[in-house]
Amino acid sequence: MLTNIKITQIKTAETYPIRQVILRPGRSLSTCYFAGDEEKYTFHFGAFDSQILVGICSIYKKAPLSQTGSQYWQIRGMAVLSHYQGKNVGTKLLNHAMQFIITAYEKKPAFWCNARIAAVNLYLRSGFQIIDEQFEIPDVGPHYLMIKTNLSPPDALLPE
């Protein structure tokens, strides 16, 4: 585990290099522009080892297709550089993003994501549940809808 990782908010464009290398390898930069990236209630976070950006995570105020409600926030574009994977950077990013929303915007949020199979354990460990059958995102692969709703402030402070 790395102990000196710092998480800060970053600009949309700063996410593109890691999105492209980790999430859209071999594909054009335009495949790294996600709908809603520049909305008012969209936030991007970066994990830094010294000055080097090693991981990213974005969060959007948006409900999954199967649900309604203004409390939903989508986690998307979670990615960590290969040689930093498995060292808790992704967990830190995820918890930081959720805590940011709880602190600044929504006392009782619900968080959700379309999780790749490889990332399911990460989300399970952070309290997300698989909601539905596996489904396919074209050109990306199989995913599960996962939701975390069991937050009850003031006990909702999440470990990083």
Ligand SMILES: CC(C)(COP(=O)(O)OP(=O)(O)OC[C@H]1O[C@@H](n2cnc3c(N)ncnc32)[C@H](O)[C@@H]1OP(=O)(O)O)[C@@H](O)C(=O)NCCC(=O)NCCS
């Ligand atoms: C998924 C990802 C963001 C997790 O970040 P991370 O820093 O590796 O995660 P952590 O170290 O905090 O937690 C490790 C968990 O992530 C998952 N994981 C996914 N890919 C992994 C990898 N290459 N190495 C280690 N863990 C990985 C495992 O489920 C692991 O949980 P487990 O130890 O209980 O099995 C990162 O591995 C990654 O960028 N993978 C490729 C892109 C991707 O799949 N993004 C998710 C889109 S939904």
